Amino acid sequence: MFGNNHIAVVGAGPAGLIAAETLAAAGHRVTVHDHMASAGRKFLMAGRGGLNLTHSEPIDTFLTRYGTAAERLRPAIEAFPPEALRAWSEGLGQATFVGSSGRVFPHAMKASPLLRAWLGRLASQGVTFAMRHRWNGWDRDGRLVFATPGGNVAVAADATVLALGGASWPRLGSDASWVAILEQAGVHVAPLKPANCGFLIDWSPTIRERFAGSPLKPVALVFEGRAVRGEAMITTTGLEGGAVYALSAPLRDAIAAHGTATLLVDLRPDLGLDALAARLDRPRARQSRSTFLRKAAALAPPAIALVNEVLARRKGEPDAAAFAALIKALPLTLTGTAPIARAISSAGGVPFDEIDAAFMLKKTPGVFVAGEMLDWEAPTGGYLLTACFATGMAAAKGAQNWLRHKAVLSPPSS
Numbered sequence: 372m373f374g375n376n377h378i379a380v381v382g383a384g385p386a387g388l389i390a391a392e393t394l395a396a397a398g399h400r401v402t403v404h405d406h407m408a409s410a411g412r413k414f415l416m417a418g419r420g421g422l423n424l425t426h427s428e429p430i431d432t433f434l435t436r437y438g439t440a441a442e443r444l445r446p447a448i449e450a451f452p453p454e455a456l457r458a459w460s461e462g463l464g465q466a467t468f469v470g471s472s473g474r475v476f477p478h479a480m481k482a483s484p485l486l487r488a489w490l491g492r493l494a495s496q497g498v499t500f501a502m503r504h505r506w507n508g509w510d511r512d513g514r515l516v517f518a519t520p521g522g523n524v525a526v527a528a529d530a531t532v533l534a535l536g537g538a539s540w541p542r543l544g545s546d547a548s549w550v551a552i553l554e555q556a557g558v559h560v561a562p563l564k565p566a567n568c569g570f571l572i573d574w575s576p577t578i579r580e581r582f583a584g585s586p587l588k589p590v591a592l593v594f595e596g597r598a599v600r601g602e603a604m605i606t607t608t609g610l611e612g613g614a615v616y617a618l619s620a621p622l623r624d625a626i627a628a629h630g631t632a633t634l635l636v637d638l639r640p641d642l643g644l645d646a647l648a649a650r651l652d653r654p655r656a657r658q659s660r661s662t663f664l665r666k667a668a669a670l671a672p673p674a675i676a677l678v679n680e681v682l683a684r685r686k687g688e689p690d691a692a693a694f695a696a697l698i699k700a701l702p703l704t705l706t707g708t709a710p711i712a713r714a715i716s717s718a719g720g721v722p723f724d725e726i727d728a729a730f731m732l733k734k735t736p737g738v739f740v741a742g743e744m745l746d747w748e749a750p751t752g753g754y755l756l757t758a759c760f761a762t763g764m765a766a767a768k769g770a771q772n773w774l775r776h777k778a779v780l781s782p783p784s785s
């Protein structure tokens with residue numbers, strides 16, 4: 372019978388779990404395999420920041436967030452758009468709300484109740500879980516081979532959905548071990564790179580020792596004419612935080628091309644240049660520069676330290692206009708990208724050219740791919756999870772259709 376195929380889903384993150392749900396709802400036998408001891412570890416981690424599930428902006432604006440991958444993702448996202456994701460969450464008892472920035476969160480502001488209800492639904496659909504199963508490739512008979520605590524296990528599946536994640540936070544499960552397996556199968560994989568990541572700056576010992584962990588807020592960061600307002604955080608090795616992540620793709624690419632990138636930091640984004648210069652155009656008397664900046668420009672200690680850091684490399688004391696210009700556009704030299712292990716997500720992965728419109732790998736028929744392991748990237752704002760859900764569902768539907776066609780072409784002998 373068509374609906375009773377055995378389908379192996381590999382990867383128990385949001386993309387794999389929604390694929391499992393979709394296939395089980397269509398009557399297939401589904402087993403979800405994962406090498407971790409429990410499902411959805413990164414999903415739970417995303418919940419620590421409030422679980423930004425999706426975004427409420429109009430769909431055409433929403434799709435632009437995926438840059439060059441937008442048109443390849445459009446059919447999947449239009450088939451399971453942000454409203455559908457919100458309704459799905461509500462169906463699991465986790466109604467959502469739109470935050471002031473347009474971002475969408477579940478009221479619980481965490482992933483655990485949603486994941487618990489979801490795993491309950493999957494169990495009631497008959498989905499089985501094979502945890503501590505590390506997928507290591509295929510054997511000669513085309514069976515999936517898993518390393519388990521009890522030894523290697525070979526699994527024959529009528530179709531497979533791979534949803535193995537990217538390369539960030541490997542301790543949560545997505546360690547990119549699949550890259551070598553797919554490359555061996557002849558699939559080209561675009562190198563995995565950090566996305567929504569921090570950057571390295573050669574801080575002085577003062578900044579490193581006294582200000583690591585200090586937020587800079589509010590700030591506006593400017594790179595290549597694009598300004599992002601928000602928060603940044605000084606780290607021992609550089610800078611991270613929401614506003615930095617929003618510019619991380621062009622910054623990362625500029626560093627790859629030129630070795631460094633200069634990020635401009637507006638430390639007083641609420642005050643115009645002239646107003647700031649007027650405030651700074653008053654006698655300093657015997658105040659130190661730091662006291663003067665605190666009083667006249669209302670800068671916090673971490674911001675003052677950054678100004679001092681830049682001025683330490685310049686000669687003389689700036690006048691009011693030059694001081695204001697510096698505070699409104701403080702140049703920081705980024706010397707590298709923080710390690711991918713600490714990035715929110717990764718860019719790169721299986722290129723869209725390697726899959727067909729149904730998310731099936733062209734070189735390995737019957738094997739479908741979904742989620743962050745595909746070659747797309749997006750800023751934070753709910754775009755990551757939305758695309759993982761949408762492609763998970765699209766890959767599941769692709770697998771269903773493929774099995775249906777296969778059944779029609781080769782009907783079982785009576």
Ligand SMILES: Cc1cc2nc3c(=O)[nH]c(=O)nc-3n(C[C@H](O)[C@H](O)[C@H](O)COP(=O)(O)OP(=O)(O)OC[C@H]3O[C@@H](n4cnc5c(N)ncnc54)[C@H](O)[C@@H]3O)c2cc1C
Pocket residue numbers: 381382383384385386387404405406407410411412413414416417418420421422423424425504505506507534535536537539540543544545546547548549714715716741742743744752753754755756757759
């Ligand atoms: C700190 C943090 C906060 C985040 N916050 C948000 C947010 O608020 N909103 C948002 O949209 N996104 C957020 N994200 C990103 C989001 O969590 C990911 O994009 C999403 O989880 C990716 O889903 P996925 O199913 O593709 O992969 P994953 O969730 O990474 O799941 C992949 C699964 O595959 C398994 N696996 C990998 N290799 C193997 C193997 N060889 N054998 C067996 N199993 C394997 C892994 O164990 C894992 O369970 C956040 C990420 C981080 C790190």
